Amino acid sequence: MSAMWPAxxxxxxxxxxxxxDSRSIDGYLADGGYASWKKVLAGIATxxxxxxxxxxxxxxxxxxxxGGAGFPCGLKWTFVPPKEKRGNKPVYLLCNADESEPGTFKDRVFIEKDPHQILEGMMLASFALGVKHAYLYIRGEMVHGAEILNAAVDEAYQKGLLGKNVLGSGIDLDITIHRGAGAYIGGEEPALTESLEEKRGHPRVKPPFPAVSGVWAAPTIxxxxxxxCCVKHIVDRGADWFKGYGRNEKNTGPKLFCISGHVERPGVYEAPMGIPFMELLALAGGVKGGRKLKAVIPGGSSAPMLTAAEVANMPLDFDGVAAAKSMLGSAAIIVMDETADIPKAVTNISKFYAHESCGQCTPCREGTPWLNKMLKRxxxxxxxxxxxxxxxxxxxxxxxGMTICVFADAAIAPVISGITKFRAEFEAYLAKAASPDFALSAPSDVTKKVAERMAEGIHC
Amino acid sequence: MVKVTVDGTAVEVPDNANALEACRAAGVDVPHFCYHPRFSIVGQCRMCMVEIDGAPKVQASCTVPVRGGMVIRASSEKALAARNATMEFLLINHPLDCPICDQAGECQLQDNAVAGGLPVSRTSEPRRQFPGYDRTDIGPHVIADMTRCIQCTRCIRFCNEIAGTGELTFIERGGHTMVWTHEGHQLDNEWSACAADVCPVGALTTKEFRFRKRVWWLKKTASVCPGCEIGCNISIEHREQVVHRFLPRVNLGVNDFWMCDHGRFLAESLNGRDFLKPVVPDDFLKASEPDGRGRRETNWGEALGLVHEKLTAAKPAAVLAIGSANLSTEENWLLAELFGKTVGTPNVEFDADQGPLRRIRNPKAIGADGGFLKGTVAAPNARGAEAAGVRKASGESALGRLLTGSLVPDVLYVADAAFSARTADPAFVAKLRKAKFLVVHARTRSALTDVADVVLPVSGLTGKDGSFLNVQGRVQRFDVAFVPPPIVKTDLEVLLHLGQRFGVFETRWTTADVFGKLAATVPAYGGLAWDAPAVVGLPPSVSPAASYDVLRPPRTSVDDTDKLPAAAGKA
Incomplete structure (x- = not known):
């Protein structure tokens, strides 16, 4: 995987x-890293x-x-109740590194290649929010990444960039790396806080929002x-520089895009926010084998899929993709060419959601496996x-609104968009079906069912 | 209080109420599963969906705190569609085994499906199974069947928030989510069967009641648990003179929604009867039997005549009457009146066992200690017996002297053959037998009835009404579940008939009459009317899982009787 950007x-x-040496603190310092952190700490006294x-x-x-929702970051920070209102409760910062959205692999690049960039961003955000203890919640499966991050945190402590009274500034800050237990839903904010408290990662009813009552009932961002990482660069170079990127005032900054699927050179690309989809596709070498583009999932598997016509003039930013009735999400762009079988793709995605539903809310717990069973059939x-x-x-x-969190909305997006936009392909499967007019249920052969369940990793 | 509108009906609810409670207050029945008034709100069954003006999406009403002027549309097309959707999802995997499910008839899923589900099934996929997790014993009293579970987590929250023991948890996730005990643990706490009570479906059922009776055959009688001095309000559920189970009956002032396993499974002890007729000594049989204990069955006239004869012949100081903390206050009062005033003996006593500590979570109850109401006496009415004028036995009292051998009564009258667990101990019984003439009231055979001269057959708790005075000093009435077989009398009737022979009682007196006379003589009961304590507990509910459905104000009489503890305590 090599990183790339436009010429x-x-x-x-x-x-x-x-x-x-991108991982080590010495390399990071040599490249001017932690300059912002030091600058801010030194500037406190003055x-x-x-x-x-x-x-x-x-x-x-x-x-x-x-992360996916595209909520204004600065606005979110202001939701933390002021000191008079929250009393003695500390404020926590949680860096969400539970990157599990199918098609998304951008955070992993930071974690494995440039961990200090994340830490510096966390430090600056912690300073802004008055956080004394920040957590980085890393996806359970990223064992290697967690090792790298832990090593990076240790290095930062050794250099005196973390701990009590950092660089004599009077600021105390600790960072803890916490590994998740392996659940997609762990990336949902309240589920993340639950999981950090070592409970089951279940989304909770909002309000209260985490910014008011999150980890251990304390305000949590x-x-x-x-x-x-963007915060680090904003403090480095200023807000105006950041706003120099992007199509308009609301979609700013440099952005990472994860391109996968039928492209010549899949990978993580950096480009200014709002780059046209076709430009990015060209950057990734175009559709594989020069074939025709058929469909694009623009923001991870939760985003409704778009047809080739819909993406032809689409700029890749939050509002641009929203205008095409999908979402930029985590900017995980899955490209499907004319050989792609949409019903099979939708079935595959629905299996993921049936497997990852937390099981709390009835419509999602019962609905996701139902969709998957029907599609599989x-x-x-x-x-x-x-x-x-x-x-x-x-x-x-x-x-x-039928469920506590938006997992169910994510699970149905590919099904609804797949069927409405490529209905003919689904009907083609019906035409091939053994006896579409009879109420045949799934294969009734017991052995087959057991094998199928075992393949799904079901233990009972 | 805030004002909200539910389906056009204005209603005033407390500030901390949620939209579901507001709907209920307005009389709009919004189906729900995971909500329970004593548990934290999780909003995960998604059954109580309503529309709220100003919110773009449907909302789970239990998760929405009320605010002034809120307009709730519980019966709008969108709300009903949402609820139908949830119902369909719940039913696609729920087994259609209602005919063999014990919950059928008191199942919220069944009720809600009948009330508002789709008439057809749209699924043809195989239903989910949980091999190894169905019909499995998860504790001493509870059987779990995960195929029926709707994952509402009420049982988990009961164990976490009420019992405080936390044995249950979710395992697996998604469509395979199930409730189970933590690895290596059992659902074994003092109130484990309450987890089955709060289960809205048949996923958790009690071992003792499983396959015993279809619930719609059961008759329900408001009663009070005989297990300890807390006096949890219960419903005796019975059919054809057989008690099948106890269920807790909601009383916010006493047991709230709960009862302990010890009390609940005393239900079976109310069944069984060994004495249908009075038993008296028989000279002919005595002569023919070497141990001299020949007895025969007879009628009440002869039996009570014999007892009356012996009592009038005896020296008053040599008569000992033993009341009981298992008998009602009215019965104890009659005993005290008859023996203390008419026979003239100073020896009217009772003895109750100190049992293990029993606890019921009810932080708001008067007398609650650390969130729990506690009972240590293993009988329901020790305070009532004392209030009625029956003294507590001690080492120096007549019973104490009988046990040490320094008193040999002419007549020992035991009004409850099971007044103490020690009556099963042959050594204890042998000491009581030292009395020259031994009369006992009994329903079932025991070591004591085996040696008694006269056994008077009585009904037991199911056959009578009366009141107990619980540990808080609250007067709690219980009702007649079913009449005992002919000629068996209640303890009250026996004492009235005996009293009539002395010319002091009338046999036509009812329990209410006796209560009235008691209230006129016992200062602590002054001003209390028989009808007042009756409404303290609520009528037996339809389904334990939905038992809070019967919570209705006003309960002014609760406050009336709450005045009693101090007064009764002093008495």
Whole structure:
């Protein structure tokens, strides 16, 4: 995996990742790292740097959360109740590194190649929020990444950049790396706080929002890895520089894009926010084998898929993709060419959601496996006439407020968009079905069922 | 209090209420599963969906705190569609085994499906199974069947928040999520069967009641648990003169929604009867039997005549009457009146066992200690017996002297053959037998009835009404579940008939009459009316899982009787 950017573009976020010593603190310091952290700490005494100033800079930069929702980061920070209201409760910063959205692999680049960039971002955000203990919640499966991060944190302590009274500034800051237990839902904010408290990673009813009552019932700000890296660069170079990137005032900054699927050179690309999709596709070498583009999932598997026509003139930023009735999400762009089988792709995605549903809310717990079972039956030639409409109806009664979190909305997006945009392909499977007019259920052969369940990793 | 509107009906609810509670207050029935008034709100069953003006999406009403002027649309098309959707999801994997499920008839899923589910099933996929996790014993009293579970987590929250023991948890996730005990643990706490009570479906059922009776056959009688001095309000559930189970009956002032396993499984002890007729000594049989204990069955006239004869012949100081903390206050009062005033003996005593500590979580109850109401006496009415004028036995009292051998009564009258667990001990019984003439009230055979001269057959708790005075000093009435077989009398009737022979009682007196006379003589009961304590507990509910459905104000009489503890305590 090599990092790339458009010609003539000077990379910001990925600037260091291909250097041989990109992971070590010495390399980071040699490249001018931690300059912002030192600058801010030194400026406390003179009054040049205050938490409010950092928050104002982030607000002025119009930085939007890179985790998926695109919520304005500075605005989120201001939701922390002021000292008078929260009393003695500490404020926590949680760096969300539970990168599990299918198709997303951008945070992993920071974690494995440039961990100190994340730590510096966390330090600056902690300063702005008055945090004394920040956590980085890393996806359970990223064992290697956790080792690298732990080593980086140790290095930062050794250099005196973390701990009590950092560099004599009077600021105390600790950073702890916490490994998740292996659940996609762990990346959802309240589920993340639950999981950090060593409970089951279950989303909770909002309000209260984490910014008011998060980890251990204290105000908690959850920010994505890439968001915090952007914070570092905003403090480095200023809000106006950051706003220099992007199509408009609301979509600013450099952005990472994860391109996968049928492209010549899949990988993580850095480009200014708002780069047209076709330009990025060209950067990745175009569609594999010069074939025709068929569909694109623009923001991870939760984002509704788009047809080739819909992406032809689409700029890649939050509002640009939203205008095409999808979402930029984590900017995980999955490209499918004319050879892609949409029903099979949708079935595959639905299996992921059936497997990852936390099991709390009835519509999601029961609905995600139902969708998967129906789709599996359909692509296995056991479809029935009513299935396609039923899939849409079931999807329709799972989302839109029916569940605590938006997992169900994510699970139904590929099903609804796949069927509405490529209905003919689903109907082609029906035409091939053994007896679409008979109410045949799934194969009734017991051995087959057991094998299938075992393949799904079900232990009972 | 804030004002909200539910389906056009204005209603005033407390500030901390949620939209679901507001709907209920307005009389709009919003189905729900995971909500329970004593548990934290999780909002995960997604059944109580309503529309709220100003919110773009449907909302789980239990998760929405009320605010002034809130307009809730619980019956709008969108709300009903959302609820139907959840119902469909719940039913696609729920087994259709209602005919063999014990919960059928008191199942919230069944009720809600009948009330508002889709008439057809749209699924043809195989239903989810949980091999190894169905019909499995997860504790001493509870059987779990995960195929029926709807993952509402009420049982988990009961164990975490009420019992404080936390044995249950979710395992697996997604469609395979199930409730189970933590590895290496059992669902074994003082109130484990309450977890089955709060289960809205048949996923958790009690071993003792499983397959015993279809619940719609059960008759429900408001009663009070005989297990300890807390006096949890219960519903005796019975059919054809057989008690099948106890269920807790909601009383916010005493047991709240709960009862302990010890009390609950005393239900079976109310069944069984060994004496249908009075038993008296028989000279002919005595002569023919070497141990001299020949007895025969007879009628009440002869038996009570014999007892009356012996009592009038005896020296008053040599008569000992033993009341009981298991008998009602009215019965103890009659005993004290008859023996203390008419026979004229100073020896009217009772003895109750100190049992293990029993606890019921109810932080708001008067007398609660550390969030729990506690009981140490293993009988329901020790305070009532004392209030009625029956003295507590001690080493120096007549019973104490009988046990040490320094008193040999002419007549020993035991009004409850099971007044103490020691009556099963042959050595203890041998000491009581030292009395020259031994009369006992009994339902079942025991070491004591084996040696008694006269056994008077009585009904036991199921056949009578009366009141107990619990540890808080609260008067709690219990009702007749079913009449005992003919000629068996209640303890009250026996004492009235005996009293009539002395010319002091009338047999037509009812329990209410006796209570009235008691209230007129016992200062602590002054001003109390028989009808007042009856409404303290609520009527037996339809389903334990939905038992809070019967919570309705006003309960002014609760406050009336709450005045009693101090007065009764002093008495």
């Amino acid at each position: 003539g573009y000077e990379p910001v976020l990925l600037a260091r990742v291909s250097r041989p 009054g040049e740097w205050t938490p409010a100033k950092v928050t104002e800079m982030v607000k002025a930069s119009a930085l939007r959360g890179r 959850v920010n994505n890895v890439e968001t915090l 359909l692509v296995n030639g056991q479809g029935k006439r009513q299935d396609i409409d039923l899939l849409l109806q079931i999807s329709g009664q799972m989302g839109n």
